[in-house]
Amino acid sequence: MNASRLSTTAVASDRVALSSEAMGRSEEMGRMEQRVTRVLFCGPLFPASHNYTREYLSNYPFIQVDVVPIEDVPNVIGNYHICVVKNLQMNSSVVSRAKQMKLIMQFGVGLEGVDVDAATKHGIKVARIPGESTGNAASCAEMAVYLMLGLLRKQWEMQNSIKLKKLGEPVGETLFGKTVFIIGFGSIGLELAKCLKPFGVRILSTKRCWTSYLQDPCQSDGLSVQNHAFDDLVDERGSHDDIYKFASLADIIVCCLSFNRETAGIINESFFSSMKKGAYLVNIARGGLLKYDAVVHNLESGHLGGLGIDVAWTEPFDPNDPILKFPNVIITPHVAGVTEHSYRSMAKVVGDVALQLHEGGPLTGIEFVN
Template identity: 75%
Template sequence: MDVGSDKDITRVLFCGLHFTASQNYTREYLQNYPFIQVDDVPLDAVPDVIKNYHICVIKNMRLDSNVISHANQMKLLLQFGVGLEGVDVDAATKHGIKVARIPGDATGNAVSCAEMAIYLMLGLLRKQKEIQISIEEKMLGEPVGETILGKTVFIMGFGNIGIELAKRLRPFGVKIIATKRRWSSNSEVPLQSNANGITDDLVDEKGSHEDLHRFASNADIVVCCLTLNKETAGIVNKSFISSMRKGALLVNIARGGLLDYEAVAQHLQSGHLGGLGIDVAWTEPFDPSDPILKFNNVLITPHVAGVTEHSYRSMAKIVGDVALQIHAGSTQLTGIEFVN
């Protein structure tokens, strides 16, 4: 990789080789702007080269104070998406570096994640792994699945993804309950019109973090849409899963660290947990030989909930536009959400 010495070049570093569409689509968007250089390097190479770059697109990199201290030309640390739990924001602030995320509601990322949650729900309800076994064994009419109709779905963390999920679940004929840290008194949830033009709330019952176990005990399906932080890490633990209905399904399209691995494995083994659908795992990439994947009622996808043509091209455009703004010397960057 040649970072060159031309001071008229604005250099963008993508951390890590996973999620390759992020850098590929950004390069494609910027192909007519030769003064913007886009590179990607393996995660272990980032500390050695970060000093050469003006913008760092984080992805799944852990940027601690030591790495950040070497970024002496850095103007912006930007997540290709929403989660910033791997960034030492205080250290970045100390070094005069702005930190930002790309809002999911503006790019289609939230919509893409909501669709993945429904995919995992339906896959568990219709017993996707057992279907494959029936195909291999040339069996017809097995397994007997379940409908989502009539189920109670608990959306745990009613943010952008939760809102989009609720919109898409409504036509399935489900009851939707949801929690968030606080509900605005002016507009508690977005409204939508049904076929008759009557406006209804998206959520049938609203609660806060104090209601987590009560809501879990009333749900057939729990969907984790929470942000991962020190308060939510491991929040789906033994106590939480024990409070769920026997046979209920658990879906996680947010961050793997929200779930306690041992608690999940134990409740799958006992049969209390009726199924697990995850797009994010405790360690990524996830070990394909991990014993948790041997259960027929476990479905896993490789962190692709937000990886769609629509969302990734939208986010690549934002990264490209921000790079052009920084190159032009603008201090009022648009399209991103700052956290410091």
């Protein structure tokens, strides 16, 4: 056989091999598309979360995104592979029904409603979406500034002046020169300090462990570098034992703590007693951090100068709640992190994780807690 015929035969053989490989890939893609990975969003609240996720996954028909009323979740959860809990209380009973579940995650960082031990027992991973990588932390920090300014400039009185056709009233206060106490210096607290520093404020903050970013190898290099800048952002740092001391020095207190057994009700009567009379309180974390009765009592007595909250004790917030009778209260409907940028970024994370799970690859872009 001459060289020409050998060459032709080799080319033909290569073509057959390539064709077989392409067919194999095509068949594998076909099998993947025949399988459906199902994503469950619990409840219709925070609609941008599931709407943006559906939009991001619109070109992937093998990923199914459903929104189910919270009361129906226990009956259908066994059909899903990923659960986005939102404000569902996922206890051990609900987890035990999730027979196909691979991942329980939050559209954000708060996982206080998830029984992580039960999920671990059933072989289900639990994860949050890091706030610093999606813009969620920055969005929450901006909301804190909004609430602070609304309280200082007496938003409630300004609306009344407009109705009464008054000009030049009320006389507000500046953020400049104030002492702000940030309780909990995580990703939101860090972003808030960055926002506040140009206003010319003095910043106090408490954190469980100020060296945690440097000691934790899972943290990004960028966050470790930011840890070196704490001295430029925070004028005085303290631990949990310093919260009463710092509260006595602050004109404004901003609660940025995670909600857990240790922090539930941490803003109680004793805490209010340590505050300056007339100081303001802002909460953009979780409603359960504040003792409701203590808040009402200190608003009634005038010891608390004003309250700005994006989160409440029960959500959705009761429009007939007595706390709304106080004119120096500003309430927003849990929208601190609900911005176009942060929600589209988090929807991309959920969508990418669904695609990764469908393909059987490692899950990235999320922070596992078990």
